[in-house]
Amino acid sequence: MTTLLEARNVTKVFGSGGLFKRKETIALENVSLFIRESPPSITGVVGESGSGKTTLVRLLLGFLALTEGEVLYKGRDLQKMSRDERLEFRREVQVIFQDPFEVYNPFYKVDHVLTTPVTKFHLASSKSEARKLIEHALEAIGLQPEETLGRYPHQLSGGQRQRVMVARASLLRPRIILADEPVSMVDASLRATILESLRKLSQKFGISLLYITHDLTTAYQISDNIIVLYQGSVVEVGDAELVIKNPQHPYTRLLVASIPVSDPDQSWGQDSTPVLVSKTSTKLNRGCKFVDRCPGAMPVCHENPPPFFQTDGYRAVRCYLYKEASVIADETMGKALDQKG
Amino acid sequence: MTAEVLQVHNLRVYYQTAVGPLKAVDGVTFSLKSGERFGLVGESGSGKSTLAFALMRLTKPPGCIEGGQVLLDGLDLIKLSESEIRKVRLAQIALVPQGAMNSLNPVMRIKDQIIDGIRDHLNEIPRSALEERVHELLKRVELKPEVANMFPHELSGGMKQRVCLAIAISLSPRVIIADEPTSALDVVVQRQVMLTLGQVQESLGASVLLVGHDMGLMAQFVGRIGVLYAGKLAEVSSVREVFKEPLHPYTQLLIACPPSLKEKGEFKGIPGLPPLLLNPPSGCAFHPRCPQAMSRCSVEVPSLKEVYPGRWVGCHLYTEVKR
Numbered sequence: 001m002t003t004l005l006e007a008r009n010v011t012k013v014f015g016s017g018g019l020f021k022r023k024e025t026i027a028l029e030n031v032s033l034f035i036r037e038s039p040p041s042i043t044g045v046v047g048e049s050g051s052g053k054t055t056l057v058r059l060l061l062g063f064l065a066l067t068e069g070e071v072l073y074k075g076r077d078l079q080k081m082s083r084d085e086r087l088e089f090r091r092e093v094q095v096i097f098q099d100p101f102e103v104y105n106p107f108y109k110v111d112h113v114l115t116t117p118v119t120k121f122h123l124a125s126s127k128s129e130a131r132k133l134i135e136h137a138l139e140a141i142g143l144q145p146e147e148t149l150g151r152y153p154h155q156l157s158g159g160q161r162q163r164v165m166v167a168r169a170s171l172l173r174p175r176i177i178l179a180d181e182p183v184s185m186v187d188a189s190l191r192a193t194i195l196e197s198l199r200k201l202s203q204k205f206g207i208s209l210l211y212i213t214h215d216l217t218t219a220y221q222i223s224d225n226i227i228v229l230y231q232g233s234v235v236e237v238g239d240a241e242l243v244i245k246n247p248q249h250p251y252t253r254l255l256v257a258s259i260p261v262s263d264p265d266q267s268w269g270q271d272s273t274p275v276l277v278s279k280t281s282t283k284l285n286r287g288c289k290f291v292d293r294c295p296g297a298m299p300v301c302h303e304n305p306p307p308f309f310q311t312d313g314y315r316a317v318r319c320y321l322y323k324e325a326s327v328i329a330d331e332t333m334g335k336a337l338d339q340k341g
Numbered sequence: 342m343t344a345e346v347l348q349v350h351n352l353r354v355y356y357q358t359a360v361g362p363l364k365a366v367d368g369v370t371f372s373l374k375s376g377e378r379f380g381l382v383g384e385s386g387s388g389k390s391t392l393a394f395a396l397m398r399l400t401k402p403p404g405c406i407e408g409g410q411v412l413l414d415g416l417d418l419i420k421l422s423e424s425e426i427r428k429v430r431l432a433q434i435a436l437v438p439q440g441a442m443n444s445l446n447p448v449m450r451i452k453d454q455i456i457d458g459i460r461d462h463l464n465e466i467p468r469s470a471l472e473e474r475v476h477e478l479l480k481r482v483e484l485k486p487e488v489a490n491m492f493p494h495e496l497s498g499g500m501k502q503r504v505c506l507a508i509a510i511s512l513s514p515r516v517i518i519a520d521e522p523t524s525a526l527d528v529v530v531q532r533q534v535m536l537t538l539g540q541v542q543e544s545l546g547a548s549v550l551l552v553g554h555d556m557g558l559m560a561q562f563v564g565r566i567g568v569l570y571a572g573k574l575a576e577v578s579s580v581r582e583v584f585k586e587p588l589h590p591y592t593q594l595l596i597a598c599p600p601s602l603k604e605k606g607e608f609k610g611i612p613g614l615p616p617l618l619l620n621p622p623s624g625c626a627f628h629p630r631c632p633q634a635m636s637r638c639s640v641e642v643p644s645l646k647e648v649y650p651g652r653w654v655g656c657h658l659y660t661e662v663k664r
Binding site for chain 1: 384385498526527528529530531532554555556557558560561562580581584594595596598601602605606607608609610611614615
C-alpha cells in the first residue's frame, strides 16, 4: 500500500496585527491525513466556517508555507521538490474551487480554461486532437460540447461553469482532485448533478477525491471516510457510515443533530446548545477546544488537549469520553484507519 | 379561522430589458394568516427574492411592479406613495436580509444601527428610552447587552444575523420577511438562529414569510409552503401534506432531490435547466423538464386550482375540487 498524499502533523499559524500588537491565529493545529494510492477513495472534510478547511486545501496544494509539519506527495516533501517533480505534482493533483464565478476571466471564452492545461502539459499533438480531448472530457460529465465551447463565462449558468471546472480537472487525468466546497454556490438540484459527476469521475478513472464541505449530508452521501474539523483540529475521523450514523465526539453529535430533516414530523435536534461565544482561538489552547460548548466537559478537558482514542476499527475520536479505548498517535491516525478496502 | 394579515393578488414584477420585459414574478396569489409561518421555495432565478422585495415595495429599476395587489391588513401597499410606504416598512412589515455579512454598516456601532430605524419612525423618543429598547431587543434575540457597543466586524456570522433580526423586530411588525436568513451560516448556527426567529415571532404574534431553497429547513420551520417556478406558484399546501404527497411534478422532484442521512444512494438532480425567463417555454414553464408532460402542457398555461381543500396546484394533471 503506497501513500499518494499525506499530511503529517500540519500546523499553520497566521500572524496579524501591527508591530507591537501582534496577534496570532491558529488556523490548523496538528492535522494529519492520508490518502492511499489505490483503490481510489473519497474523503470528506467537514467543519463550520473558520474551522480551517480552506487552509488545509491550500497547504495540501503548496500554496501556503507550513508553520510546522510536512506535506508529502508520493513520499516526497512538497517544499523540497525538484522542478520536474513539481510539474508532475501540479498535473496529478487538481483542484476545484468554491466559486464558479471568480475562477473565469470574463474576457476569455470558456475554452481558454480547457485549452491552457492541454498546451501547458503537452496533452495533444495537434489542434484537432486537443479538441477531441476536450470534447470527451465535457461529455464525460454530461455537458454538450457544442453548447459549451465557444461561449463566454457569463453565458453559462453557475452549475455549467462549475461542471466545466470539473471537466478541466479531469482533463489532466489527475490522481487526486481536491474539491473545496464545489457545490456550496449552486442549487440543490444542480448540487446533485455535480456531485454525481465527481463520483463517476472517481470511479471511472480511479481518481481519489478530497471533498471539503460544511454540508454533512452530501459528505455522507459521497465519502468513504470523513474527517471532522473543529477550530483547526481534527476531532473525529473514520468511516463515513460510523461517523454520521453513530457520531461520538460531542461536536459531531451537535452537527448531525442540527441538520434540518426533510420530514415535518421529525423534531429538529435536541434542546438548545449554548450559543457560541468564542471564534477562532488566538493562543494555543491548553485543554480541548470544544470545552466551552461541550455538554459533557470534565475537569481533565480543561487541562490537557485530548489525544486520539481509537474507538472502532475505522474510527478515532479526540475526546476524553472514550479514554478507555487505546490511544493512537496523530501521524499514524490516518494509516491506522486505512486498513480496510 | 384566523384572519389573513397579508394577501397577495396576482402580483406581477417585471424587469425591463432591451429585448422586452422579463417576467420575474408573473401573477402570484397567496395569503398569510396571522401568526403563520409560510415558506416560499424555488431554485435560483425562480423569482423568490424579487417577490420578497416587491412585498416591501423595495423593487429597484429596471425592476417594476407591473400590477396586482399586496394587502397588509386590507391596506394596498402598491398604491401607497413613497412617504406612506416608508411609514409601513419596518413598523408593519420588516425584512431579515439574506447576507447578514453585508447588511450592517461596518463603521456604526450595533446600537446605533438598531436605533436608526426606530428613530425614523418615532423621533420624539428620548435617547435613554432608546438605549433601553436596544437592550431589550438584544435580549430577545439572545445576544449579550455588550453587543450594543460593538462593531459588526467583532461579531460572528450568526451574531450578525441576530442583530439583523433585532432590527427587523424593533417596531413589532405584523409580518417578518426572512430572505434566506441562514444560507451563509453553518448548520449548528442555522438551527440556533431559526429557533430564535421562531420564538421571537411567536412572542410578537407576527407572521413569517421564509424564503429559501432548503426543503429540510422548510420542513422544520414552516406550516404552509408555496413552491415558485419561473415566477409562478406551482403548488401551495400545508408542509405536512407536501412532504407526504407532493402533487406538482416539480415539487415531487424537489422533494426527491436533497440527499438524506438515512441511506446512501445516487444523487438525483432535476433534469434539464431552469427556464430562461426572457423567453419562457410556451404553456406550462415546467413542461420541457416534466416527466409527466402531455401535449396540452406545451400549449396551455395551467392556472392555480384548489384540487383538494386547502391544496392549490398549477398543473394540468389535476382538476378542481368539486364543491
